[in-house]
């Protein structure tokens with residue numbers, strides 16, 4: 001069965017024992033016995049030792065699965081690696097609501113990354129800029145000679161943009177090399193091309209090249225996700241209005257927008273990490289994009305449609321790959337990509353942005369109604385119970401009592417533990 005014919009809807013997934021959750025995922029994603037065993041295995045120390053320097057061991061984070069996702073008509077189970085409680089459950093709940101109106105719909109640009117080459121000490125920047133444009137064909141050829149494989153797969157350097165910038169140290173030219181990186185994140189390909197172009201750009205301009213590096217503001221590699229959240233399912237039109245009141249603060253105020261966008265990144269980063277991608281690159285791109293108008297604002301937008309339902313839209317740059325990088329070395333990252341059943345980096349990016357929108361909807365919905373503490377409390381109480389020394393069934397008993405009392409404190413957990421022992 002292909003993922004297209006399967007449903008990711010599972011009620012009470014969170015109540016299943018870990019073993020049964022693995023069985024469900026194994027069946028959904030056609031995992032082998034060997035692959036299913038990976039969930040309980042740590043990263044081999046030799047692999048870790050080749051990934052970074054001065055390795056001592058591994059640092060484990062929980063890997064959970066968000067369920068219920070329907071994106072462009074296809075069902076997905078989404079692996080999420082994150083330390084924060086409530087995030088996975090919240091994404092799954094949003095996805096369930098979004099399904100009522102057809103799930104998430106996405107659109108994306110080609111996977112175009114930007115490489116920057118900074119050229120200084122030029123006598124006449126205007127004519128040097130024109131000279132670069134006149135030699136565009138030659139420059140693109142040198143860039144493409146650096147990565148024949150990428151070109152073979154339809155990617156490669158496609159265009160040049162020349163910017164003249166004024167700075168406290170004088171005028172400079174910044175040449176943007178636009179590269180279609182296909183299924184890669186693209187940093188290596190773009191950086192190699194930019195470095196190779198330094199001599200010819202110095203020759204053309206008579207200037208000195210300094211920086212040669214990709215830009216994380218990948219605003220030519222955009223993905224947009226849209227979903228309609230059913231007004232009845234979320235409690236009626238007055239809840240839609242309450243949601244829009246909350247959202248509007250993020251639209252106008254950077255203090256709120258930062259937190260609002262952090263909620264989006266809760267989902268996005270968890271999937272980026274699970275697939276072995278660079279979450280710092282995505283964070284940098286997302287926040288720079290959020291400030292593109294000159295004022296930092298919300299990455300998502302919400303409005304009410306003619307039926308009174310809530311429409312959510314999220315657009316951001318997503319520079320991620322499915323070939324090369326840690327995602328091809330780390331066994332769990334490879335496993336997570338298999339669970340997703342994604343075929344291209346574009347498809348993965350579309351899942352990423354849909355998840356970000358789901359996460360954002362869940363957070364703002366909770367904030368507009370009951371607040372977020374309620375959702376956090378149960379897992380938080382369990383952690384406090386464990387800290388107080390509870391084990392096995394004691395954990396739930398101590399946690400439940402503290403939640404009922406509305407007092408989740410270590411000293412209270414210790415008292416309850418004494419009482420029940």
Ligand code: MEV
Pocket residue numbers: 084259260261262263264266363364367372
């Ligand atoms: C917490 O990790 C994320 C939220 O603060 C996001 C938001 O405020 O929208 C709940």
